[in-house]
Amino acid sequence: MQELTQEQKNVITVLTAKMVELGLKARPLTQVSVGPIVTVYRFFPEGSTKVSQIESLSQDFAVVLGAEDIIAKRMPGESAVGVFVPNKTRQDVKWFNLCTIDKTKYKIGLLLGIDYLGKTVIEDLPSLPHLLIAGSTGGGKSTLLNSLIGSTILNYDKADVELVLCDIKEGVEFSQFSKAPHLRSLIATSVDMTHIRMDELIDEMNRRYQLYAKDNVKNITEYNAKRQGSTTRLPYVALIIDEFADLLSDKRVVEDPEKGFKDNGDMRTSRAGEIASRKLSKLASKARASGIHLILATQRPSAKLLEGDIKSNFPARLAFRLPSQTDSRVVLDTGGAEHLLTRGDMLFINPNRPGLVRIHAPFCTASDVQAAIDFALQRR
Numbered sequence: 313m314q315e316l317t318q319e320q321k322n323v324i325t326v327l328t329a330k331m332v333e334l335g336l337k338a339r340p341l342t343q344v345s346v347g348p349i350v351t352v353y354r355f356f357p358e359g360s361t362k363v364s365q366i367e368s369l370s371q372d373f374a375v376v377l378g379a380e381d382i383i384a385k386r387m388p389g390e391s392a393v394g395v396f397v398p399n400k401t402r403q404d405v406k407w408f409n410l411c412t413i414d415k416t417k418y419k420i421g422l423l424l425g426i427d428y429l430g431k432t433v434i435e436d437l438p439s440l441p442h443l444l445i446a447g448s449t450g451g452g453k454s455t456l457l458n459s460l461i462g463s464t465i466l467n468y469d470k471a472d473v474e475l476v477l478c479d480i481k482e483g484v485e486f487s488q489f490s491k492a493p494h495l496r497s498l499i500a501t502s503v504d505m506t507h508i509r510m511d512e513l514i515d516e517m518n519r520r521y522q523l524y525a526k527d528n529v530k531n532i533t534e535y536n537a538k539r540q541g542s543t544t545r546l547p548y549v550a551l552i553i554d555e556f557a558d559l560l561s562d563k564r565v566v567e568d569p570e571k572g573f574k575d576n577g578d579m580r581t582s583r584a585g586e587i588a589s590r591k592l593s594k595l596a597s598k599a600r601a602s603g604i605h606l607i608l609a610t611q612r613p614s615a616k617l618l619e620g621d622i623k624s625n626f627p628a629r630l631a632f633r634l635p636s637q638t639d640s641r642v643v644l645d646t647g648g649a650e651h652l653l654t655r656g657d658m659l660f661i662n663p664n665r666p667g668l669v670r671i672h673a674p675f676c677t678a679s680d681v682q683a684a685i686d687f688a689l690q691r692r
Contacts, residue, residue: 316342316344320344320351320353323351323353323377323397324340324353326376326377327340327353327355327373327376327377327395328340328355330369330372330373330376331355331361331366331369334369334372336357336361336365336366336369337357337358337359337360337361338355338356338357338358338361338366338393339355339356339358340353340354340355341354341355341356341392343392345428345429346399347399347426347427347428347429347430348399348402348403348405348426348430348672349398349399349402349403349405349428349653349657349672350396350397350398350399350428350653350670351396351397351399352387352394352395352396352397352428353394353395353397354387354390354392354393354394354395355392355393355395356391356392356393357393363386363393366384366393366395367384367385367386367393367647368384369384370382370383370384370651371651373395373397374651377397379397379398380398380653381398381651381652381653382395382396382397382398382651383395383396383648383651383652383670384396385648385668386667387667388665388666388667388668388669389666389667396428396670398653403430404675405425405426405656405672405673405674405675406674406675407423407458407459407462407463407674407675407676407677407680408680408683409674410423410425410426410432410674411423411459411462411463411466411467411674411680411684412466412467413434413463413466413467415467415468415472417436418434418435418436419436419437419438419548420436420437420438420464420468420473420548420550420605421434421435421436421437421463421464421467422434422435422436422437422443422460422463423459423460423463423674424456424459424460424630424658424660424671424673425456425459425656425658425671425672425673425674426671426672426674427669427670427671427672428670428672433660433669433671435628435662437548437550437605437607438548438600438603438605439664440605440627440628440662440663440664441600441605441628442596442600442605442606442607442608442625442626442628443606443607443608443626443628443629443630444608444609444618444623444626444628444629444630444643445457445607445608445609445610445629445630445631445632446609446610446611446613446629446630446631446632446634446639446642446643446649447609447611447631447632447633447634447658448611448632448633448634448635449611450633450654450655451632451633451634451652451654451655451656451657451658452632452654452655452656452657452658452673453609453611453632454485454554455656455673455674455675455676456630456632456656456658456673457485457486457552457554457607457609458488458676458680458681459673459674459676460552460607461475461477461486461489461492461552461681462676462680462681462684463684464494464550465489465492465493465494465684465685465688466684466687466688468494469691470493470494470547471543471545471547472547472548473494473547473548473549473550474494474495474496474547474548474549474550475489475492475494475495475496475549475550475552476495476496476497476500476509476512476513476549476550476551476552477489477495477499477500477552478499478500478505478506478509478551478552478553478554479499479500479501479554479555480500480501480502480503480506480553480554480555480556480558480559481554481555481558484501485554486499486552486554487499488678488681488682489681489685491685491689492685492688493688493689494688496549497509497512503558503559503562503584503588506553506559506588507584507587507588507591509551510551510588510591510592510595511591513549513551513595513599513604514591514594514595516549516602516604517595517598517599517602517604520532520535520546520602520603521601521602523535523546524601524602530601531601531602531603532546532548532601532602532603546603547603548603548604548605549603549604549605550605550606550607551595551604551605551606551607552606552607552609553606553607553608553609554609555609555610555611556592556608556609556610557610557611557612557613557614557617559585559588559592560585560588560589560592560617560622561585561617562583562584562585562588563583563584563585564583564584565581565582565583565584566581566582566583566584566587567579567580567581568580568581568582568587570587570590589621589622592606592608592622593621593622593625596621596622596625596626597621597625606626608626613631613634613639613642613643614642615642618642618643627661627663628660628661628662628663629643629644629660629661630658630659630660630661630671631643631644631649631652631658631659632649632652632656632657632658633649633650633652633653633654633657634649634650634652635650636650637650644659644661644668645661646668648668656672656673656674656675657670657672657673658670658671658672658673659671
């Protein structure tokens with residue numbers, strides 16, 4: 313049986329007393345998980361107490377413990393509700409301690425960070441098959457993107473993975489990767505350039521499907537299996553767009569080739585954002601088998617922008633701290649992101665596993681990125 317410290321016993325006593333005060337009943341379990349960032353205390357609801365009632369007490373728990381913020385969520389695969397309490401002393405999560413990925417195990421390994429127990433979390437992008445990231449300023453979104461791109465450059469050859477980077481808002485977020493050998497094209501720094509990159513990938517997707525038809529295969533895995541050691545193998549492609557909300561909210565009226573021409577010979581028009589949404593939906597829904605996968609990131613996860621095909625084609629979603637429970641529900645279909653800590657704390661929903669996972673993103677510095685690029689250039 314786990315021996316609890318006096319501090320842990322005090323936390324359990326305070327949390328239990330608060331629930332009793334509010335008319336709820338829950339039995340504390342002896343299993344307490346101490347991680348580098350948070351400690352998880354488990355409670356089993358008893359009597360008429362519902363899981364949702366305990367989950368709704370995050371702010372009450374934070375007040376009585378004097379904590380920055382607290383999340384209470386049912387633990388996936390367990391008969392308990394976990395109360396995640398920030399540690400008074402937190403360990404740094406450094407990218408260079410985690411950045412090695414076994415590329416024989418992951419086709420495009422995404423280094424997300426560590427879980428609440430300190431275990432490294434790596435997900436294979438093709439199995440997701442796309443990823444949506446949302447988070448307010450200062451939450452850690454940019455640092456995570458650096459981690460994902462940097463670890464790809466470090467661990468994979470250009471023949472394995474190519475990158476298409478689009479930074480719409482500032483045009484400088486991805487500038488540090490400009491000399492990386494994995495870039496399929498120049499980094500897009502505007503909405504118009506991003507449209508060009510999407511058009512190029514749609515053409516590449518169609519080209520690959522024509523190759524598959526000639527070779528009588530269904531996807532990139534079968535196609536490459538016939539070409540082991542050959543230069544004709546196809547690389548996976550990751551399209552990463554930062555602040556894609558600006559892309560979808562573009563209200564400019566432009567010519568729309570898919571709508572054809574009017575009677576007077578003029579081409580019909582649409583809003584640029586609608587055209588962008590259509591292109592993203594086409595890639596997200598059809599490009600998986602071709603080996604093209606998407607990572608979209610934004611600070612503004614509004615329901616209007618994520619409605620319809622965009623959200624349905626991105627079952628894997630990751631949220632850093634968001635301003636409200638409404639924003640959290642838009643991204644994760646549940647609350648919780650509004651109670652996250654700052655600087656890399658996030659919740660991840662994986663379509664291949666039940667429940668939410670709390671992850672802490674590693675801090676990837678500019679020198680880390682440069683070291684990864686230098687290593688990749690030498691490897692060539």
